[in-house]
Amino acid sequence: MNVKRTSKSGLFLLELMIIILFFSVTSAVCANLFVQAHQISKKGSDLTNATREVQSVAERFKAVEGDMHDLSALYESGLVESDRLDLFYDAQWTPLGTEKTDSSEYTITVLRSTNTEQQVFLNALAVSVPAAKDQIAQAVVIAWDQKGEIFSVTVQKY
Amino acid sequence: MKMAGEKRHVVDFLFTLALFCVFAASALLVVIMGANVYKSTVNTMTDNYENRTSLTYIAEKIRQNDTPGSVVISTVEDSPALVLRQQVGDREYQTWIYVYDGNLKEILIASDATLNPESGQTVKEQQSLALEQNGSLLTVTTTDPAGKSESITLHVRCGS
Numbered sequence: 001m002n003v004k005r006t007s008k009s010g011l012f013l014l015e016l017m018i019i020i021l022f023f024s025v026t027s028a029v030c031a032n033l034f035v036q037a038h039q040i041s042k043k044g045s046d047l048t049n050a051t052r053e054v055q056s057v058a059e060r061f062k063a064v065e066g067d068m069h070d071l072s073a074l075y076e077s078g079l080v081e082s083d084r085l086d087l088f089y090d091a092q093w094t095p096l097g098t099e100k101t102d103s104s105e106y107t108i109t110v111l112r113s114t115n116t117e118q119q120v121f122l123n124a125l126a127v128s129v130p131a132a133k134d135q136i137a138q139a140v141v142i143a144w145d146q147k148g149e150i151f152s153v154t155v156q157k158y
Numbered sequence: 159m160k161m162a163g164e165k166r167h168v169v170d171f172l173f174t175l176a177l178f179c180v181f182a183a184s185a186l187l188v189v190i191m192g193a194n195v196y197k198s199t200v201n202t203m204t205d206n207y208e209n210r211t212s213l214t215y216i217a218e219k220i221r222q223n224d225t226p227g228s229v230v231i232s233t234v235e236d237s238p239a240l241v242l243r244q245q246v247g248d249r250e251y252q253t254w255i256y257v258y259d260g261n262l263k264e265i266l267i268a269s270d271a272t273l274n275p276e277s278g279q280t281v282k283e284q285q286s287l288a289l290e291q292n293g294s295l296l297t298v299t300t301t302d303p304a305g306k307s308e309s310i311t312l313h314v315r316c317g318s
Contacts, residue, residue: 009167009170009171009174012174013170013173013174013177016174016177016178016181017177019181020177020180020181023181023184023185027184027185027188030188030191030192031188031191034191034192034195037195037199038195038198038199041198041199041202041203042202044202044203044206045202045205045206048206048209048210049209051210052209052210052213052308052310055217055310056309056310056311059295059311059312059313060295060311060313062313063293063294063295063313074295
């Protein structure tokens with residue numbers, strides 16, 4: 001009699017363990033999909049915000065006709081490098097100015113073209129800046145973060 | 159012997175019950191995780207739509223009419239409005255883009271006609287619209303129904 005009771009409990013326990021095994025495999029797959037879905041969603045949000053902000057910076061570059069000093073003045077900052085301007089944003093794409101802070105998560109960099117083609121390194125990201133043609137002010141405006149490039153445009157002002 | 163058997167039976171039952179409870183709790187946790195991810199994704203999609211649509215629409219309207227003297231900032235019942243002038247034949251028309259009664263609206267009227275804000279075609283829900291011109295730079299700021307504001311700056315070839 002006792003053997004039968006033990007056998008019934010044992011069978012149920014074995015069935016439950018097999019169920020839990022399959023559930024573990026399935027939930028691991030689902031958790032992986034959830035993480036991927038969240039990352040794709042965040043990537044889409046970053047692209048939307050980056051597109052908007054890069055467009056605004058490019059329009060300002062055209063408004064100052066490619067003068068980097070005037071462009072930095074629009075952002076109330078002094079220009080450190082004559083052909084480069086960095087603008088920092090936090091996780092919600094709120095502008096933080098031209099000085100990097102602890103809450104900086106995204107960067108928009110304006111790289112003005114010179115007479116020769118250049119290769120500029122933004123952390124691990126290599127950006128090719130084409131040479132400027134005569135009577136054209138040209139720049140590469142790129143939004144990037146630690147993972148790499150988010151969005152970039154090449155803006156020209158004739 | 160019987161009492162020992164009964165004790166084992168109770169322990170077996172409790173262990174199995176505890177294992178079942180762990181399984182049920184884990185299943186519930188996975189469902190909650192999935193619901194949270196779905197909610198977050200939908201919220202992000204909604205924010206992207208609110209963020210992108212109004213500003214892109216206004217930016218494209220301005221670029222289509224970017225000729226000298228054709229983009230003007232005005233007001234509709236104390237709210238900022240964008241006026242785009244265009245000449246059709248020998249008559250001048252104006253496209254007014256403004257926020258009225260919680261909606262972004264657009265209306266095309268003749269220059270000598272009186273604007274009725276209610277007659278505008280609703281584009282989307284919008285809380286407010288702000289326009290600021292600084293030389294050739296026009297900054298458009300929109301606030302969605304949730305109160306979140308975004309702005310875009312455009313270089314216009316025409317002045318106000």
